[in-house]
Amino acid sequence: MPRPKLVKVDWDDLRIALAVLRHGSLSAAARAMGTTQPTVSRRLDAFERHIGIELFERGKEGLAPTPLATALFENLQRMDEGALAIERRIAARDTGLQGAITVTSLDWLGDYVVAPMLARFSASHRLVVCELINDARVFNLSRRDADVAFRFGAFDQEDLVVRKLAEAAYGLYASPEYLERHGRPNFERGCPGHAIILLHEAAGRVCYGEWLKTLAREARVILRTNGLQSHLAAVEAGDAMAALPRAVADRRPALRRIETPLAEPVQPIRMGVHPDLRDTPRIRAFIDFAARELKVRAPELNPV
Template identity: 55%
Template sequence: MDWDDLKIALAIARHGSLSAAARALGSTQPTIGRRLDALEQRLGAKLFEREAGGMRANALGRSLLEGLEQMDAGALAVQRRIAARDTGLDGALTVTSLDWLGDEVIAPMLARFGALHPGVALEVINDVRVFNLARREADLAFRFGSFAQENLIERRVGDVAYALYASEAYLAEHGRPDPADGFDGHALVLMDHAAGAVAHEAWLPPLAPRARVALRANGLRAHLSAVRDGAAMAVLPCLLGEREPQLRRLDLAPQPVVRAVRVGFHSDMRQTPRLRALVDFAVAEFERQSERLCPPDLRR
């Protein structure tokens, strides 16, 4: 029996619909539907009940899931060991990060590493979703905070500082914010509701209960644009805020906020020469850029 067809059944069971399974497998809904029909015909039995909201595994389908999960875990382990074979500084690495960190720090760092090691094929993906390193959705991930997935190795590579910024034009019109009056008369840009409470700005709303929220946005580049335009204030990475000549850092307690950046990878990949070389390179790069990422006067 073709494992690729069984993977389709497993993906449908995991994701609950043909369209979601197709997205997970990088295919299309009609293709997934045809291959499921062919699999069920070969088996001589149905595995799923078609419902208005999607697909639900029937009794036979549910009875197969444990075995399919074990097969999938075994296949992934084989793939990781093949990827981790000692090929020197040659081969592919997929790296994931998010938002401004990926664009401003990780991408140029990877380009420098790639220039030094042309045999390594590098790809960077910036996305807010958490990539599953066990499933080789990526080989390395740069994130804030610790990693929750099992069998991962993580290493702290550096620190990033954040502070509240406003433009000179904004301050000329509205004056400096005052915690004593709860930032009355001032406007803020905050992260969108879907992001929840994010560490770098969690201190601000309690300090500014009377401030107006002018905008919520899910990317810090949008925050930077609004601050640069003079429409509001926002908490920004110092790397972005300090290089804008018209912006001013507002030193207000309980600042500063310093967040650790960590790189994580699966333990099966730990002896891979190209991965180890990239991790060591990242540590050195974060150290080299430490004053840009976390100005000395904001260090704890």
Template identity: 55%
Template sequence: MGHPMAIDWDDLKVVLAISREGTLSAAARTLGTTQPTVSRRLDALERRLDAKLFDRDANGLRLTLLGRSLVEGLEQMDAGALSVQRQIAARDTGLSGEILVTSLDWLGDEVIAPMLARFGASHPGLTIELVNDTKVYNLARREADLAFRFGSFAQENLVERRVGNAAYALYASDDYLERHGQPDAANGFEGHRLVLLDRAAGEVPHESWLPALAHRARTVLHANGLRAHLAAVRGGAAMAVLPCFIAGGDCALRRVTVPHPMPVRAVRVGFHVDMRDTPRIRALVDFVVEAFSQVQGRLAPGNDATTADA
């Protein structure tokens, strides 16, 4: 009787990544390698098995019947391995090790980064990494330890905590208002210009009220980042909805009064339930909660706010 076939776990991870991503190039990015390497490892594994795990077509790769059966077992193995990793990480007893934090756009750059820097300065045994990205990191897969987001988290088995509110308002430059005057909601902001988020973003809670109120204003730019909005407003080209934390401290900008409550977005931090009692995670969350309380007046100034996403 022959020996059972030995299969490298790294080859199985390639199969799992391809099944999740759908293409060799996307799987390669996930695995941190190259497309030719992924293709070569898949071909070698299929030769050893003497069977096809994927069918190739114009849209990418689709699992064969054998491939689907194999991936079901791999998903269970991967989930078990990740659970073990989280349990090991959760047994840490000191404020040392690494913490990967994710956030997005201005929230990470302007609010979270200074907080993490102060926390890291007080705990030399920690290495803290902040990644600002619109990608939703999977905390169950330990793609990150902590995530800061607007609104609620959709992932399961997470602990989430509301740490603050971020208010937005309509802003314009002094130069713009001198040339165009104050916008009038009675005539739908006729004669005025706006910068809005890119259309791929869909309906964004802090901006969704503006098109109806300013239905006669002309949108001169769709842009997906705060810096583009700020630059257009500072340059006097248009008005835009901006976070009060940023625009409120800019002496060149003026908040435009509109007959609409100031939209507020809830800021939450989330982490996997297995990491709940990990000292470094617990200490950082407690620190951030206190830090948010100190800047809340700048994040959501005034009392004319309405929560856009609870």
């Protein structure tokens, strides 16, 4: 009986199939891989034609894995983890203070704290190229979506070395023109006659939400936004009060911080890195640099 002919497969094609298995749809797999849905669909179709077997059944409800695809999933997972471990080992080779560092952060932390810090680090180490991805998406450090991550609060990913660097304090701010028109808020009465801006609920839970609602329970909410820039613009225009990070707002001459009877809320700032990369010279140097910088350059942050 003739032996079945072996079909050579490309690891990149296997990764496409694994991404679809993991995420359940072509569009979700494309987002995870940083490509487009038509590209994933085209490559998956070509792979199935190459091996002569369908890995997914197409239907009105989308893609459903065949029994073969389900059976392959565990092996593909192990192959992927092994390939990623090799990539991290190669990336962690001792090349001295040179090479690329990809950092991920989000919102004002990335714009106002991490970006200038990366620029100063790169200026001092001319053979290091720093890249910042400032995005609310959670990047997987095991998959080398980034080398270092700065986040508020805890990390969901477990296989990381996480270090708490500082705490970001928030305060209540208004413009001088606003305070002149409306007077100082009466916190005992809940700030009646005043207007406030809150974070949009879709943006997630923040440390200062309940604090501000308690202080200004009688104030009118005139706007909800999902980012710091819109908060700043509305407050500086003299239309409302808002809770803002002191690391940003204390440096704005058009804003005044209002003393409140409740202690200002703080939000932890943590840095995460994969253990395979933390002793790479350029990563190690940046980790130490970041810890020093937050103490010296950002007095509005409380270093730990």
